[in-house]
Amino acid sequence: xxxxxxxxxxxxxxxxxxxxxxxxxxxxxxxxxxxxxxxxxxxxxxxxxxxxxxxxxxxxxxxxxxxxxxxxxxxxxxxxxxxxxxxxxxxxxxxxxxxxxxxxxxxxxxx
Amino acid sequence: xxxxxxxxxxxxxxxxxxxxxxxxxxxxxxxxxxxxxxxxxxxxxxxxxxxxxxxxxxxxxxxxxxxxxxxxxxxxxxxxxxxxxxxxxxxxxxxxxxxxxxxxxxxxxxxxxxx
Numbered sequence: 001x002x003x004x005x006x007x008x009x010x011x012x013x014x015x016x017x018x019x020x021x022x023x024x025x026x027x028x029x030x031x032x033x034x035x036x037x038x039x040x041x042x043x044x045x046x047x048x049x050x051x052x053x054x055x056x057x058x059x060x061x062x063x064x065x066x067x068x069x070x071x072x073x074x075x076x077x078x079x080x081x082x083x084x085x086x087x088x089x090x091x092x093x094x095x096x097x098x099x100x101x102x103x104x105x106x107x108x109x110x111x
Numbered sequence: 112x113x114x115x116x117x118x119x120x121x122x123x124x125x126x127x128x129x130x131x132x133x134x135x136x137x138x139x140x141x142x143x144x145x146x147x148x149x150x151x152x153x154x155x156x157x158x159x160x161x162x163x164x165x166x167x168x169x170x171x172x173x174x175x176x177x178x179x180x181x182x183x184x185x186x187x188x189x190x191x192x193x194x195x196x197x198x199x200x201x202x203x204x205x206x207x208x209x210x211x212x213x214x215x216x217x218x219x220x221x222x223x224x225x226x
Binding site: 030031033035041042043045048050086088090097098099100101102103104 | 112142144146148153154155156159167200202204206209210212213214215216217219220222
């Protein structure tokens with residue numbers, strides 16, 4: 001089964017609304033990263049967040065390793081926030097530090 | 112922040128031909144990866160490479176695939192021969208070192224189309 005579960009799969013917001021994206025992991029993890037994938041496919045790294053809370057502008061990431069979950073909060077959404085948000089976990093302990101990606105949340109922000 | 116470069120950005124080739132995808136990782140990084148994303152699907156790990164050796168590969172890393180980084184130049188993914196199912200975007204990533212806590216930095220991807 002999927003080791004990384006992202007929810008929701010898709011989300012439609014009105015501009016200005018907030019969003020909460022979730023990532024749950026079925027196995028223990030070493031760290032995790034959040035990415036924004038542009039419509040043309042390139043990746044933008046949002047957060048490298050092994051644990052705790054990190055903020056960058058309107059984005060906040062919270063990772064709780066013990067509970068195997070991470071969230072990405074987007075406040076005051078803008079049309080340019082539209083795209084796909086990916087979370088990825090890195091497993092420790094001899095797994096080669098590869099990232100295991102979720103299936104993504106497709107966000108659409110309407111005017 | 113640190114940049115990973117990939118060359119070319121797009122490549123179109125005929126099935127059966129050889130293709131080499133090039134990655135210029137972050138300069139002081141030692142640990143390199145290739146990931147594959149078929150259009151509309153999940154990003155998946157292909158292979159990682161450290162100290163001149165493949166450390167781990169997934170089932171997607173077929174016998175036709177090979178990686179190398181000769182003399183600290185580009186980290187390359189070679190596919191020979193290519194197949195239709197190899198059409199995808201290939202992302203290179205690098206990490207500072209093995210172990211510990213370190214971020215993986217991704218390149219912009221190479222879109223490979225096999226006709």
